[in-house]
Amino acid sequence: MHEWALAEAVVETVLKEAGKENLKEIVRVKVMVGELQQIELDVFNFAMENILQQGGGALSMEKISLEVDKCVLRCKVCGEDWYYSDSLQDLSEEDSEAIHFVPEVAHVYVRCPRCGSPDFEITSGRGVWIDYIEGEK
Amino acid sequence: MHEWALAEAVVETVLKEAGKENLKEIVRVKVMVGELQQIELDVFNFAMENILQQGGGALSMEKISLEVDKCVLRCKVCGEDWYYSDSLQDLSEEDSEAIHFVPEVAHVYVRCPRCGSPDFEITSGRGVWIDYIEGEK
Amino acid sequence: MMDPRLNVINKRFQNVKKIIAVSGGKGGIGKSQTAASLALCLAKHNYRTGLLDLDFCGPSTHVILGVEGIYPEEEKGIVPPKFNGISFMSITYYTGNNPSPLRGSEISNAIIEILAITRWEDLDFLIIDMPPGTGDPVLDVIRLIKRVEFLLVTTPSRVAQEVLKRELKVLNELGITVIGILENMKTKKGSQVASELLNLGVPFLGSIDFDYDLEDALGSPAKLLQTDFAAQLDQIISQKCL
Amino acid sequence: MMDPRLNVINKRFQNVKKIIAVSGGKGGIGKSQTAASLALCLAKHNYRTGLLDLDFCGPSTHVILGVEGIYPEEEKGIVPPKFNGISFMSITYYTGNNPSPLRGSEISNAIIEILAITRWEDLDFLIIDMPPGTGDPVLDVIRLIKRVEFLLVTTPSRVAQEVLKRELKVLNELGITVIGILENMKTKKGSQVASELLNLGVPFLGSIDFDYDLEDALGSPAKLLQTDFAAQLDQIISQKCL
Numbered sequence: 001m002h003e004w005a006l007a008e009a010v011v012e013t014v015l016k017e018a019g020k021e022n023l024k025e026i027v028r029v030k031v032m033v034g035e036l037q038q039i040e041l042d043v044f045n046f047a048m049e050n051i052l053q054q055g056g057g058a059l060s061m062e063k064i065s066l067e068v069d070k071c072v073l074r075c076k077v078c079g080e081d082w083y084y085s086d087s088l089q090d091l092s093e094e095d096s097e098a099i100h101f102v103p104e105v106a107h108v109y110v111r112c113p114r115c116g117s118p119d120f121e122i123t124s125g126r127g128v129w130i131d132y133i134e135g136e137k
Numbered sequence: 138m139h140e141w142a143l144a145e146a147v148v149e150t151v152l153k154e155a156g157k158e159n160l161k162e163i164v165r166v167k168v169m170v171g172e173l174q175q176i177e178l179d180v181f182n183f184a185m186e187n188i189l190q191q192g193g194g195a196l197s198m199e200k201i202s203l204e205v206d207k208c209v210l211r212c213k214v215c216g217e218d219w220y221y222s223d224s225l226q227d228l229s230e231e232d233s234e235a236i237h238f239v240p241e242v243a244h245v246y247v248r249c250p251r252c253g254s255p256d257f258e259i260t261s262g263r264g265v266w267i268d269y270i271e272g273e274k
Numbered sequence: 275m276m277d278p279r280l281n282v283i284n285k286r287f288q289n290v291k292k293i294i295a296v297s298g299g300k301g302g303i304g305k306s307q308t309a310a311s312l313a314l315c316l317a318k319h320n321y322r323t324g325l326l327d328l329d330f331c332g333p334s335t336h337v338i339l340g341v342e343g344i345y346p347e348e349e350k351g352i353v354p355p356k357f358n359g360i361s362f363m364s365i366t367y368y369t370g371n372n373p374s375p376l377r378g379s380e381i382s383n384a385i386i387e388i389l390a391i392t393r394w395e396d397l398d399f400l401i402i403d404m405p406p407g408t409g410d411p412v413l414d415v416i417r418l419i420k421r422v423e424f425l426l427v428t429t430p431s432r433v434a435q436e437v438l439k440r441e442l443k444v445l446n447e448l449g450i451t452v453i454g455i456l457e458n459m460k461t462k463k464g465s466q467v468a469s470e471l472l473n474l475g476v477p478f479l480g481s482i483d484f485d486y487d488l489e490d491a492l493g494s495p496a497k498l499l500q501t502d503f504a505a506q507l508d509q510i511i512s513q514k515c516l
Numbered sequence: 517m518m519d520p521r522l523n524v525i526n527k528r529f530q531n532v533k534k535i536i537a538v539s540g541g542k543g544g545i546g547k548s549q550t551a552a553s554l555a556l557c558l559a560k561h562n563y564r565t566g567l568l569d570l571d572f573c574g575p576s577t578h579v580i581l582g583v584e585g586i587y588p589e590e591e592k593g594i595v596p597p598k599f600n601g602i603s604f605m606s607i608t609y610y611t612g613n614n615p616s617p618l619r620g621s622e623i624s625n626a627i628i629e630i631l632a633i634t635r636w637e638d639l640d641f642l643i644i645d646m647p648p649g650t651g652d653p654v655l656d657v658i659r660l661i662k663r664v665e666f667l668l669v670t671t672p673s674r675v676a677q678e679v680l681k682r683e684l685k686v687l688n689e690l691g692i693t694v695i696g697i698l699e700n701m702k703t704k705k706g707s708q709v710a711s712e713l714l715n716l717g718v719p720f721l722g723s724i725d726f727d728y729d730l731e732d733a734l735g736s737p738a739k740l741l742q743t744d745f746a747a748q749l750d751q752i753i754s755q756k757c758l
């Protein structure tokens with residue numbers, strides 16, 4: 001369950017930013033989860049809940065909404081755009097697990113469906129990030 | 138006058154794109170020139186004019202508008218944003234000429250005014266690029 | 275758009291006493307050999323030691339040590355498995371022997387990911403094997419790991435020394451602690467490096483000779499510890515670093 | 517937002533007959549020494565030769581050749597000045613001996629700039645000295661210079677060969693022409709590389725011995741041409757590449 005490490009990062013960051021902005025109350029937090037990493041949302045939610053119970057201060061689970069960001073790849077050689085979900089079917093479970101831990105490892109296992117190049121950009125859907133924090137001062 | 142090489146790139150690209158899009162007429166082309174490179178606009182215009190005279194097809198000088206894009210740098214260590222124009226006064230003529238040829242060389246001569254790091258991003262105002270091409274099919 | 279990973283990285287190192295990045299600008303000067311052997315020597319002296327291979331394009335420490343058949347455990351993150359007493363972390367757990375043609379920004383992203391999810395246990399020393407150059411990995415390690423110190427390697431070659439001087443200028447300018455410079459692969463008497471470096475204000479740690487039998491020891495920690503390379507390295511670090 | 521530079525790069529090489537990138541994954545295996553010496557040998561045989569140093573983080577060919585006091589001319593772009601008959605281009609014209617701590621995407625951008633503005637005259641050979649790794653420079657050279665061929669260098673070391681195999685996999689997969697593999701710095705008899713490489717389907721070009729006097733020749737083209745290194749290299753390329 002390495003999701004815990006990322007959940008911890010999210011919670012720490014929200015609390016730190018809320019502190020910086022002098023928020024008395026956190027109203028809503030939007031967390032984006034890139035599809036590439038195939039994070040299990042249940043596991044991720046469970047981890048955040050546990051971490052918050054150990055001291056989430058102004059933050060609680062019902063304030064947090066998670067959204068999955070579809071992963072799009074773009075070839076730097078031929079310009080092709082495609083969905084990671086279309087490449088996923090060609091990957092072994094082992095390979096997609098490696099990508100789960102370090103998303104950039106996609107360059108090892110995924111190829112451009114048009115020209116076969118490993119030289120592509122991850123245009124969207126990489127990693128876990130905080131889209132916004134709404135609060136009251 | 139190395140501006141010629143870049144002017145040639147701009148003209149070739151506009152003609153190629155117009156061909157791709159099957160444009161009968163090119164109405165307007167907007168070319169952006171990053172401040173970082175300190176391109177001499179007169180020289181650049183002169184070069185484009187000469188290149189177009191040698192065969193610009195559907196493209197002529199009055200269709201092209203040049204605009205300089207202000208150069209902003211952002212420190213990756215401390216987050217500071219600043220204008221390249223404020224760093225420029227500390228550079229020798231030799232150093233800014235080097236940046237004129239290869240803009241990334243800025244990392245050799247420019248430092249973050251807040252923390253002194255050479256690890257900054259060029260957020261805007263780098264290089265020469267085509268913003269848009271308007272035409273009629 | 276905030277990247278939450280940046281906020282946990284220093285927490286991941288909170289139980290690590292000393293963090294040493296083995297670097298030196300140029301490739302092939304013995305950075306990986308030094309990093310791997312240093313980790314072995316420290317573990318032999320009963321220091322709790324970790325080794326992190328950050329050369330994602332040309333990972334080498336797993337080949338030098340002969341690491342095989344181990345894999346990190348998932349436990350609120352990733353816990354590096356032990357190899358010969360060393361907590362060992364490398365991208366090769368995830369790439370196998372396949373090439374990883376990553377661009378710099380992606381290497382940067384992968385480094386941030388690994389730093390954010392790896393949970394090091396209590397360590398006296400964490401040794402980081404750096405790739406050549408002063409690109410993304412060096413800039414990120416400086417930016418993200420607040421307490422990192424650099425151990426620089428060079429060879430007597432003029433080419434290597436020119437590159438070293440460039441890296442040293444950056445580190446000095448940024449106020450990064452440089453433990454000192456190690457001269458590796460010496461084949462002639464006397465040290466050109468020592469005198470060259472006097473004016474640079476960085477400690478010269480000592481020299482290690484070119485070891486013609488080193489290659490035969492690769493892949494075996496026991497044999498590596500018996501090489502002249504390891505003996506010389508051990509003497510230098512015992513005198514100057516421990 | 518279109519990057520116009522990408523459309524002129526291949527035009528810049530239109531008067532160049534053969535483009536050879538000297539690469540090999542690992543650092544310190546003699547890529548720069550090979551690239552610089554190869555350019556010298558070709559020029560000696562009266563081939564019109566260019567040398568482009570794309571190792572922006574650790575540029576070395578100017579040190580190896582002893583290039584000093586020359587600077588490109590501006591003439592509808594940049595025209596590389598000649599050094600000992602070789603059209604020589606390096607980022608050091610613009611950085612001096614200062615460090616250039618560029619991130620990968622910036623290296624990529626700087627490479628594109630140099631490729632787009634440099635006007636090579638008629639050349640029989642353009643030799644490109646590549647940095648270690650399969651990062652931005654290798655990916656960009658493959659992507660941007662359509663006719664490039666790779667000459668791969670390795671040493672007998674197992675560590676170097678592991679990295680070489682990774683690069684070779686990428687090149688094969690992308691259908692890039694690999695002229696062959698050169699084994700450098702041999703200190704023992706027989707070639708482990710030749711047999712290792714048999715199964716990889718790439719020509720083995722030959723071996724160059726470790727040359728203990730090479731260091732003294734650095735900085736002087738005349739002396740470099742008289743080394744055993746250059747003699748062995750010249751024989752190999754005369755037989756296999758010319």
Ligand SMILES: Nc1ncnc2c1ncn2[C@@H]1O[C@H](COP(=O)(O)OP(=O)(O)O)[C@@H](O)[C@H]1O
Pocket residue numbers: 300301302303304305306307308334458459460482483484485486488489503543544673674675676
């Ligand atoms: N003192 C030495 N004597 C002989 N070989 C050495 C010595 N130091 C390193 N080597 C070998 O040289 C090669 C390059 O060393 P490596 O540590 O991989 O360099 P880097 O990490 O700087 O690229 C490896 O095969 C290594 O075993």
Ligand SMILES: Nc1ncnc2c1ncn2[C@@H]1O[C@H](COP(=O)(O)OP(=O)(O)O)[C@@H](O)[C@H]1O
Pocket residue numbers: 301302431432433434542543544545546547548549550576700701702724725726727728730731745
């Ligand atoms: N066959 C050889 N014998 C002795 N020294 C060599 C040999 N080949 C290269 N060198 C030296 O080894 C060092 C590293 O070589 P270099 O060409 O800079 O490697 P790279 O470009 O692969 O990093 C340089 O000092 C170079 O002069």
Ligand SMILES: [Mg+2]
Pocket residue numbers: 092094095
């Ligand atoms: Mg697999």
Ligand SMILES: [Mg+2]
Pocket residue numbers: 229231232
């Ligand atoms: Mg100057």
Ligand SMILES: [Mg+2]
Pocket residue numbers: 302305306307329332334403404405406
């Ligand atoms: Mg190494």
Ligand SMILES: [Mg+2]
Pocket residue numbers: 544547548549571574576645646647
């Ligand atoms: Mg080199």
Ligand code: NI
Pocket residue numbers: 001002003100348
């Ligand atoms: Ni997981």
Ligand code: NI
Pocket residue numbers: 138139140237590
């Ligand atoms: Ni100019």
Ligand SMILES: [Zn+2]
Pocket residue numbers: 075076077078079080112113114115116117
């Ligand atoms: Zn493609």
Ligand SMILES: [Zn+2]
Pocket residue numbers: 212213214215216217249250251252253254
């Ligand atoms: Zn700063």
